[in-house]
Amino acid sequence: LMLLSVYGLRCSEVIHLQLKDLDWGNEVLYLKRVKRSKPQVFPLTQTVGEAILRYIKEVRPNNCRLNHVFICRRSPYRPLSTSTVYRIVSIRLKPLELKLKHNGPHALRHGCATHLINEGISLKEISDHLGHQELETTRIYTRVDLTNLRKVAEFKLENLL
Template sequence: MRVFLRYLHRERILVTDLVRSVLRGRSYRQASIPRAIRWEDVKRLLASIDRRSDLGKRDYAILVLLASYGLRAREIAALCLDDFNWKHAQVSIPMRKGGHSTRYPLSATAGEAVIEYLQVRRIDVVHRQAFLTVKSPYTPMQHATVSSMVGIRLRAAGIQVSRAGSHTLRHACVQHLVEANVPFKVIGDYVGHRNPASTLVYGKVALHKLRELVIATAEDVL
């Protein structure tokens, strides 16, 4: 309606601009629910990848890192070969959104997935970024490409989610930790949340916690 009134005024069909007479829709902070998928769907997504091809090996490694550590697409795109410490089984994320860095223990599953990809990764390129395009000229993947790939893989696996992308797996990682009763402060530090409120929003989908409140007596809750 506001757009229509603005058009009428611009075309001089209405002398008076009535746009301000129509109130904007009110939105509230933390009103939405994180677009996570069930952990069973994460496993189904990973199982759907054909790891016999170079593309499958690359995408599988990226998906495992996203789901295991709740990384952002930008952090995946920025990962370099030097960020993997194979001697101590660690992976460093140096370019986090909050301006800090994080070092994770490299799980056996994630480590094996990355090694399997690196064995077929092009070595005749100067780029140090870990994940490259699979076609010439073999340039580093951009964050938009990472997110788009995840969306394509989710739809191919028949997993329905609104705005499918890399953040879907980030949300799934956090929700999985919430369901495992990991403290919110620990979860926030783990995934690199700058604001504690970013982690607390997942309390709305912690069904096991909400169920405890529903079946408990008022005295127990208070």
Template sequence: MLRFLAVKGLVAPELEGTVPRIRRWRHATLPACLSTDEVDRVISCAASGNTRQPLRNTAIVLLLARTGMRAAEVTKLTLNDIDWGNGVIRVRATKSRRDRELPLARDVGRALLAYLKRERPSSPHRAIFLEAAPPWRPFADSSSISKIVRRAMTRANVSSARGAAHLLRHAAATNMLRQGTSFKGIADVLGHQSLQSTAIYAKLDLPALSRIAMPWPGEQA
């Protein structure tokens, strides 16, 4: 405002520098999060609507919801990254700059097998997820994953103002926290380099926060 007034010649230009800036703390706001019921509805709606590859879409949404993987990581998954014998998903280094291994949940494994056996076209590409039309190439970037999730959310009547795929990642992290997983354990699953990035999910565990909240002065008077 002062800068605008200075440009208009209504106040002295040096006046702007005399006003202290309000410090904005990182992670000061609550991350958006879906409820368990909303996540289940999104998963159920992944295969509905006018889609050529319902099994692919279901596998993608389940991966995001159960593992907390980033959309970019799902895009880059290859056939070699699934260790069926040991029940492990190998996530190649992306934002965290290091590989990690995630457990292959039973429902995720079934969804992947259904897609690979019954729907995925024959292709020389090793990427697991391919586009729905010839020449059936791998997704160019994570935006295709986000569109799949956003459409499922729309059909499930779940609001997704932004970051549709990331909302499932937040939900997975919050669910792990409520099940008693440590911050270090959640950070390892999500691929966070800093525990500060993980600690923000503690704000979403409202039942736990209410147990440790101090009573307001005079509340019990």
């Protein structure tokens, strides 16, 4: 969940994450973007790093020979499927009673983009962070939030008159 929300990863990028992609010594995460040919490097935040480490130590089966970080807990071991990740995210989001268009992993990616917008990060930086090749793709993520920001701005302006 944290990889989806903090880094805005796509579900498929989480599923394909390999143990070798985690550089604990340098505290970085190497990510092979689905829609880009070159890998992207992220700083491994303490919170995310601790969550992954806890998963590896407490949940991931020790006797599994797969290189994927996230795998099914029961034999035969295999990487998590898209539907499994979707189910996990949906179950975790449901109690929050958020009014979202979608409750799956992509909702967390949108949430990451919205958070970055609210922090004043430039559209170009957000685009790079999300691994978008085109700035227009990133604009799609911002439309809902910009609409809400516009409503707030108009409301406050009306109160000043």
